[in-house]
Amino acid sequence: MSCGVDEAGRGPVIGPLVVAGVCGEESKIASLRVKDSKKLSPKRRERLAEEIKKVASKIVVIKIEPEEIDALREKMTLNEIEVELFARVISQLNGDKVYVDAADVNEDRFAEEIKKKLGKDVEIISEHKADSKYPMVSAASIIAKVERDRIINELKKELGEFGSGYPADERTKRFLEKYVKEHNELPPHTRHSWKSAKRAMKKKEQKKLGDF
Structure with missing residues (x-):
């Protein structure tokens, strides 16, 4: 078979x-x-x-x-x-x-x-x-x-529109950055080990440092 x-x-x-x-x-x-x-x-x-x-x-x-x-x-x-x-x-x-x-x-x-x-x-x-x-x-x-x-x-239905979910997708990038900005963490069902996820978190940290 x-x-x-x-x-x-x-x-x-x-x-x-x-x-x-x-x-x-x-x-x-x-x-x-x-x-x-x-x-x-x-x-x-x-x-x-x-x-x-x-x-x-x-x-x-x-x-x-x-x-x-x-x-x-x-x-x-x-x-x-x-x-x-x-x-x-x-x-x-x-x-x-x-x-x-x-x-x-x-x-x-x-x-x-x-x-x-x-x-x-x-x-x-x-x-x-x-x-x-x-x-x-x-x-x-x-x-x-x-x-x-x-x-x-x-x-x-749970998270809202996030595009294709692929790192190169601008909608996905914007979704991750917006979610992190609003919740101080990555959204559920996200692969934290992916570079794009790390970048979204790093961007948030850099903005925090820029506030001082």
Whole structure:
């Protein structure tokens, strides 16, 4: 049985990191004409996610919250965290062949590190842009993105509009700075270990010093 694994939310300063795995018949998944989730509209992703759920033999979704990401970042790189999460998903999938979207610049090393964590022999095809090449990874990418989008929409009901949550997004930058200015702390669901979060706090401290 073939499987695909991918993530959503590696880079954002707000919200969880979601990793999804999808197993099933490649021909059935391919017939849905799935492709990289980033190239699809939110509505199209949601429709495809429902279709994937109908034909997939197994789907596993794991998410880790910003607090856990921050704790792990004290002792691990982001790539090492992804290796851990991918291995966790794969161990629950029980597939013979698993396609993964490589997070490491070295595709083979990413596969080998996952195998070490698994402790069992599984064929892992690790490639960059695997979500554009292999339908199983495209399907996993869609499932992960739809789940993360759902969570982000819930967070916006709680926190208000904060843009995409990515560090380069001006709306996200403004949101963080405004929140810190008003509350003297970072908003909930923020990754404190991200540079953009640290910058927002530093800016507040500098303004405080400037008051004297």
